[in-house]
Every structure is written in structure tokens, then in C-alpha cells.
Amino acid sequence: MIKTKRFGEWYELTLPRDWDGFTIDYILRNIWRAPKKQIHLMRMENQVKVNGEWMNWNSPLKYMDRLQLRIFIDEDFGVIPFYKEVQILYEDDHLLVLNKPVHMDTHPNEDGQTNTLSNAVAFHLQSQGEYRKVKHVHRLDRDTTGAVLFAKHPLAGTVLDRMLEERIIKRTYVALVHGLVKTKKGIIKEPIGRDRHHATRRRVSPSGQQAVTHFELIKTYPKQNLSLIKCQLDTGRTHQIRVHLSYVGHPLAGDVLYGGKPIFDRQALHAAKLEFPHPFTMEKISCNAPLLEEEDNKSVMLANLLHVLPNN
Template identity: 70%
Template sequence: MIKTKRFGEWFEIIVPSHWDGLSIDSILREKWSAPKKLIHSMSMEKQIKVNGEIINWHNPLVAGDKFQLKLFQEANFDVIPEYHEVEVLYEDDHMIVFNKPAFMDTHPNSLHDETNTLANAAAFHLLAKGEIRKVKHIHRLDRDTSGAVLFAKHQLAGSLLDKLLEERRIKRTYLALVHGKLTLKKGTIQEPIGRDRHHPTRRRVSPTGQPATTHYELLETFRKEDLSLIKCQLDTGRTHQIRVHLSSIGHPLAGDLLYGGRPIINRQALHAAKLQIPHPFTEKLISCYAPHTQNHILDNFFKDWSHKL
């Protein structure tokens, strides 16, 4: 694990042995793939030092050097902060994970009008702590899906977390309650997903769609109710991916009327129960477990599975 420390607006990384010989430029551009605009801004504003000094960005660093970045300046919220009771699963100086309730959008469609989304709650949470930050969601959940959602608290963290998600190093595990009894204990669905031209919001398996991969594993079968509890992990993050894929194999989510589920509950039975993140700066693996406590019917099926995944 890489040793780090915060000093006010500055963040300090003790250069680890596996960074020995790298330059500031190579860390920003190659290792971190930071945006060019951000790199230029940090250079012009002299927001990077080594051992307290401004140095040539092409000079090699030595293990043990203090690599210092000015990351924690105030930045105006781009959404309206508003209080909502939302559980925080993990938080540090760079990122925050919330347990999103069902029936809440991840972010507003209109930044200046909507205030009832998770992004608004995130902004209020930081404001209450005296942190003025332009928070950014790294991934999203459907409005009716509950569970863990990751936000970045500054621009460089957002860029690094985006890269980790793209490289499939951030692992998302879902609990899903589906109709029917699964014949296979484990399986992988690799079917491209595209828009359904006959419906404004529905997606479907389509040969011309985007590649999508969902892995699933049977956890428990409820014979009396003709339901199965499964866990799903995604290699891709297409809109409605789990819902479309499970419906395509004849096991739609309970409550998911859009994709063939029956209305035994008032929403699709899908919960983002676990999120694993290799920390973008320390490289420590952060594991977040999101308890499900919002729907008594689903609670009976999900039980304590969130902590067993």
C-alpha cells in the first residue's frame, strides 16, 4: 500500500519503490491517464511539488520522495445541495460511496431544477461538513435499483476512478430476485444490448447493440414462490443490462414489468450489494457492503446475503 497524507489543500504521496525512476509527467500522463486540460492547469498553477520544491516534470523521482499535489481547492457544486437521508458506506478525501435508496435518481436531468437525486444528497452531505466540492458520480443505478454508488470528490480522483471502471478493476456485485428456478448454478450471458425501436426506454438483446457480459450465480431457490435469488457481476455497464440479460434467458426480475416480471413487489428486485474499489492513490482494496433495508418483502429474500458476497 502506498503511504499518503493530507496537509490542508495539499495531498502528499510517499513515492513507492515501484515508482522509482518515474517522472511527474509519466505518472500523470501514462500511469494515471489524467486529462490534458487538468495536467495543463496543474502545471500553470504550480500545483505539484516534490519535497516542497517546484521541479522539472521530466526529472526522475526516487523512492521515498514526497510527491505533493494541490487537490483540495473549493469548487462550486454543479447541483443544488438538498438534504436526503442516505447512508454513507465509505468516505475519504477523494471518494465517497452511498447506499442509494430505491425510487431515487442517481443524478438530475436538469441541474438547476431537480433536487431529489443522490447527487443533490451528496452535495448536501459535503456542504454540511464544510467541503465545497464538485462531486461526480462514477457509475449510476436505475431509479428503482438500490445499493452502492461511487462518487469522486475532486477532478483527479474522478479521472482515476473512471479509468479503473473502464479497465474493469472496480467490481460491482448485485443481488437479484428472479422468476423461475435456474437450471444452472453458474453462468455467463454475453449478448449485445441495444435500444428497442418500439419503446422509448426499453433495451433489448440485439446483434447490432453494444457488447455486454453478465456473470451470475445461484444463491438460493424459493420453490413455494417459484423464485431464485442470484448474484450478478458485470464486465460492462450497459443501460438495464442485468434486467435485459436475465429476461433474455427466461428469468426476468421480480417486479420488473418492463421486462416481463410479475408485480409481486413495487419495483424490480435488484440491489447493488457490494462494491470493490482499488484505491486510486493508496492502491488498497476498498470493499463496501450495502445492506438492504427498504422493502420488507425483499428483505425476507435478501436477508444477510449482502455481507456474504
């Protein structure tokens, strides 16, 4: 694990042995893969020092050198801070993982919207005296619950975006679907595109984007003709799990948009687990998102059926 410290606006990283000989430019471009614009800004604004001094970005660094980055810079939240009690699953100086409740958007979809998870994050940061632009690394549908990852500064956002794209961030969902699933494990590889006949609906389409969903059967409920499955994504297309499971004849319970019956007031989908190496320390982060209490009887029934959450 890489040793790190924070000093006000500055973040200090002690160079590990296997980075010996790397340059500042190499670390930013090839280790963290920051975009050229971001690297240029950091260079022009003198946001990088080594052992407390300015250094040529192409000079080799040594094992145990202290690489210092000015990355904790105040900026506008980008959304209106708004109080909403939320469950924090993990937080440090760089990132934040929250357990999103039902009936809440991940981010505002129109000017002035305040009842989203991003607004709640902004309020939480503001209450701690942190003024950061709120950035969600991925999102969940309004009626999907569970773990959502946020970056707390631009460099963290850059690294986490790349990790998500390269499938280094592992997302595990539990879903309750109609029908009794016959296979223990399977992979759905079908491209997903927009449905030109419906503004929000997606569909399997030969001209769509590549989408890969892995699923594993956890439990069946023969009396209710339902199955509980675990899903992991190789891609993150809009409505991916909902579209794929409907396509193979097992729509999510409650998901009327994709053929599910309205036995719940929402689709039975929960982002139960999020796993990834920390973008700077390389420490393994593993967040399990418990099901939050919901008020109506249908949701209590859903929670009872979704109670088997994956441990691995």
C-alpha cells in the same frame, strides 16, 4: 500501501520504492492516466510540487520523495445541495460510497431537481465545509438499491473512471428472478442497444454495445417459483442485468418493463457489494451495502427474500 497526507488544498504522496525513477509527467500520464487537458491545467496552474519545491516534470523522482498535488480546490457542486438522510459506506478525502435507497435517482435528470443521491452528496459535503463538484462514477436505476461510488475531485474521478472501464472496480448485485434457475453458474454475452419502439427500454441487439453479465445461483424458492442469484458485470450498459436476465427467460421479479410480474413495487435488484483498490493508496476497499428498510409490505417481503447477501 502508499503513504499519503493532506495539507489544506494539497495532497502529499510519499513515493514508493517501485516508482523510483518515475517523472511527474509519467505518473500523471501512465500511472493515473489523466487526460491531456487535465495534465495541462495542472502544469499551467502550478498544482504539482516535489518536497515543497517546483520541479521539472521530466526529472526523475526518488524513492521517499514527497509528491504534492493541489487537488482539493473549491468549486461549484454542479447540483443543488439538498438534505436527505443517506447511509455512508466509506468516505475519505478522495471518494465516497453511499447506499442508495429505493425510488431515488442517482443524479438530476432535469434542471432544478433536488431529490437525488447527488443532491444529498452535495449537502453532505457542504455540511463538512467541502465544496467539490459532485461526480458519480457509476449509477443505479431509480428503483435499484445499493452501493454507488462518487469521486470528490477531478483526478480521483479520472482514475476511478479508468478503473471502472478496465473492470478493476468489482460490482456485485443480488437479484430475485422469476423461474427456477437450473444452472449453478453462467455468463450472458449479448450486445445491448436501444429499443426504437420504447423511449426508455433497452433490448438485446446485434448492433448494440458489448455486454457481459456473470451470474451464480444462491437459492431457489420453489413455492414462489423464484430464484435468488448473484450477478457481476464486466460492462455497465443501461439496464444490463434487467435486459440480460429477461432475455434468458428469467426476468427480475417486479420488473414490469422487462416482463416481470408486479409482485413488488420495484425490480428486485440490489447492488450489494463494491470492491476496488484505492486509486492513490492502493489499499483494498470493500463495501457491503445492507438492504435498507422500506415502508410498504411488498418491500418488506422483498427484503426477506433478498436477505442472503454475498460475502465474497
